[in-house]
Amino acid sequence: MRTHFSIKLLMNGKQGDDAMRKESVPIVDFLKDVKGSILIATHENPDGDALGSGMALYLFLKKKGKEVYIGSKDGVPHFLDFLPHAEEVLKLPDDRFYDVGIVVDSAGFFRVGADIKVGEKVRIDHHVGGDFYGRHDFIDPHAPATAALIYEIVKAWDESAMDEEIATCIYVGLATDTGFFKYSNTDEYTFDLAKRLVSFGANPNYVYRMFSERESLGKMKLVSKALNTIRLYEEGKVAGITVFDRFFKETGTTYEDSEGLVNYPRAIEGVEVAFSIIEKPQEGLWKVSLRSKEGVDVSKIAERLGGGGHRYASGCKIKTSSYEEALDRLLSAIREQLKVQERVAV
Numbered sequence: 562m563r564t565h566f567s568i569k570l571l572m573n574g575k576q577g578d579d580a581m582r583k584e585s586v587p588i589v590d591f592l593k594d595v596k597g598s599i600l601i602a603t604h605e606n607p608d609g610d611a612l613g614s615g616m617a618l619y620l621f622l623k624k625k626g627k628e629v630y631i632g633s634k635d636g637v638p639h640f641l642d643f644l645p646h647a648e649e650v651l652k653l654p655d656d657r658f659y660d661v662g663i664v665v666d667s668a669g670f671f672r673v674g675a676d677i678k679v680g681e682k683v684r685i686d687h688h689v690g691g692d693f694y695g696r697h698d699f700i701d702p703h704a705p706a707t708a709a710l711i712y713e714i715v716k717a718w719d720e721s722a723m724d725e726e727i728a729t730c731i732y733v734g735l736a737t738d739t740g741f742f743k744y745s746n747t748d749e750y751t752f753d754l755a756k757r758l759v760s761f762g763a764n765p766n767y768v769y770r771m772f773s774e775r776e777s778l779g780k781m782k783l784v785s786k787a788l789n790t791i792r793l794y795e796e797g798k799v800a801g802i803t804v805f806d807r808f809f810k811e812t813g814t815t816y817e818d819s820e821g822l823v824n825y826p827r828a829i830e831g832v833e834v835a836f837s838i839i840e841k842p843q844e845g846l847w848k849v850s851l852r853s854k855e856g857v858d859v860s861k862i863a864e865r866l867g868g869g870g871h872r873y874a875s876g877c878k879i880k881t882s883s884y885e886e887a888l889d890r891l892l893s894a895i896r897e898q899l900k901v902q903e904r905v906a907v
């Protein structure tokens with residue numbers, strides 16, 4: 562795997578402010594030279610990091626005088642509609658051709674989930690593996706969020722362009738991908754960056770309230786139904802939650818309301834691998850999110866099932882209409898990874 566740039570390496574031997582020094586970021590020279598139109602695309606069902614990082618880059622490039630657009634297949638979900646300029650996000654696909662396509666927070670353009678027409682392709686991301694498009698890609702699996710890479714771009718190009726809106730968008734990506742500074746990707750760099758973003762005007766309490774305290778009654782009822790499905794497997798090392806499609810209909814909610822449900826099985830003591838499995842009958846598949854609490858590398862589990870992600874958070878789709886079959890395939894993949902890691906540990 563190619564990594565152009567590693568925040569962790571830059572951090573070595575440096576503390577505090579010195580850790581955030583200016584470095585050459587190759588994508589900056591490329592972006593400076595772009596004369597035509599640029600489309601920034603997020604993955605489908607965008608989360609806080611996908612839209613936060615995409616929007617931050619969009620606002621910054623606009624400030625730098627570029628002809629830039631941002632789009633997602635699913636537009637902007639309710640929980641992110643507070644992002645500044647959220648109304649400017651295009652619904653993809655559209656029939657335009659863009660000279661440059663930048664896919665953010667995604668293992669590749671296949672994750673956009675829409676057939677878009679772009680010339681040169683570039684990827685900005687922190688997922689392990691995935692597709693590579695060339696030397697302008699800016700990929701660092703050590704970055705706590707794709708939004709952190711956007712900050713590195715702004716810093717290397719023109720930090721004086723940083724403003725409250727851009728800082729807020731980057732903060733949203735950083736905060737949500739670290740579980741609001743709780744997950745294992747939360748370290749000195751994360752707090753250092755958060756501090757800088759707050760100094761540029763990001764408001765942690767506002768972002769938290771917008772993100773976490775604007776749920777609908779239907780969402781709470783969906784959570785209740787989903788909680789009833791929680792089950793333990795593998796002597797309590799694995800826990801899962803299931804969302805059947807009828808739950809959405811019964812509670813007047815939609816797929817996007819299932820965001821974050823995987824955190825409930827994760828909360829159980831002794832659980833090392835947590836999953837949510839969500840029925841998507843229109844696509845004839847089950848959408849799986851995986852989280853690890855201890856040392857289990859859930860990206861390996863997702864990869865066994867054709868997906869991917871990070872050590873501690875990943876996902877995949879299992880193509881079948883049968884719940885029993887989907888669960889069986891998922892549990893087999895989890896079991897295999899547990900066995901592999903036990904062997905390594907012994």
Ligand SMILES: [Mn+2]
Nearest residue numbers: 610666707738
């Ligand atoms: Mn991310």
